[in-house]
Amino acid sequence: MGTPYRRVAREAEEVAVQEKLERRSFILTLLLVSVAFLLLIKPFFTPIFWACATALIFYPVYRLLMKRFPNSPNSMALLTLLMCIVLLVIPVLVVTTSFINEAVTLYHKIQEGQIDVSKSFEQIRNAFPRVNSILEGIGVDIEEAKQRLLGGVMNAGSFVARNAIEVGQNTVNFFVMLGLMLYLTFFLIRDGEKLVNLIIHALPLGDEREHLLLAKFAEVTRATIKGNLVVAITQGALGGIIFWILGIPAPVLWGVLMTLLSLLPAVGAALIWLPASIYLYAIGEPIKATILLAYGLTVISLVDNLLRPILVGRDTKLPDYLVLFSTVGGLFMFGISGFAIGPLLAALFLAFWEIFMREFVHPEDMLMPPKPEDL
Template sequence: MTIQRTSFYVMLALVTIAFIWLLIPYYAAVFWAVILAIIFFPVHMRLARLLGGRRSIAALLTVLMCIGLVIVPALIILGSLIQEGTSLYQRISSNEIDLNDYLVRIQNALPGFIDNWLNSLKLGGFAELRANISSGVVQASKSVGGSLLSFGQNTLQFFVSFGIMLYLLFFLFRDGADLGRTIRDAIPLNDDYTRQFRDKFSA
């Protein structure tokens, strides 16, 4: 009996590790599905009551609400940031934006005591600070450009993760209450600790 129990626990641990390993590429999709489910679950419950307990229709409507209120605006903002970041990267790479010229103008417009103050702070004066700022911006633009290229190459993975998030979100809304009770019963803690853990996680 002890060998059987030990074998069961070993198999359970291996299956759990394999399951987590499969989910690692999609952890962001699972994470955001859980977050959206927690935020919009009261809305789903109200819709379910208005629809006479038809949880599937209420879940579908709540998912559509999440798409309209959160996901679509977030994608629009993300697209705008990508477009502006790409444009800035291209303008800096083609020297259309001359950072040194802007910084020299700023340096010429500043009073002389600013340079003395920077020297007193061991910053080497505005000329050295200008060189550091210019170098930092160039490095940042290269980093942003690399990130944007990587994002473009991972577009397929993004849409796969997006589909997984919506699929999981639907079932979290429809069966979330039952799943919550099952998980609560499976946790080896008393009701007070389980309630505190749930509240902390939700917060």
């Protein structure tokens, strides 16, 4: 009597072992296929990221249009994409082209001697002799600083000129990537809600955790692009305009540099307009210098305090020191896209640790899932 039962038990155990082996084999194969797919799309990481970010920013516009025309998802998604192209893509292309042209022109003028950086340095030294004494008193070698400054200017100009040539040579590749980004953006705008639900259903992290992480992704992307980037662009544009009015060479170049520096906490556009005002004092242009200094203190510097609360609103704001390190690290790792990717990774890092602390260290303080409208 015991033999059939043992045989059934043995067969059941063999089936369980087989199922366990098949499950593990499937998971391993799934991981291998997923890694292979990620390697396959790795060259398209930048357009995919910007497609996700752009769709996230413009999705509220699509949702508003769909309330008025609920039976035309394709047309409304296309209209939203056209708005994105007009408001975002075309201005970026125009500014980037002007920036490269002015940077290359300025570099060639310095290289040919039309702009004498050494002479400008000496003018500043002669205009502020007390500063020279102070620097020499603390052991600063002014001549060495001058040579390093000249070398830095030439290296920066050479870098910009070299990359400008590479951009020109890779124009076809750039527009292919841009086309892929816009193509993907269309589908992300139209099918974004379905894709989010699919991701939540597929990931084995738990629905509450997935909702939290996706909400964090949305918050930081909005805060970085809608808030920080718009504020930085506004400051750079205002700086470029005043440079143009005062007749300072290459206003677009300086405006773009002020935009990039405005993305970094504790740095800001003052790193450009303040030395420019000092230079104007040094070369005998006190009226222009005073106008630039007053404009920088009252207009450019106040934009951050006025616009950021309106644009960012309730979106999560990371500590300034974390934004600084994650932005700089992101720029080193991912290039120009790193100003958005860096803070996003930092925010996800904090979100994962927040989940760990609340669920595993203090399980009594369970996370409440975010509201659907937060996604």
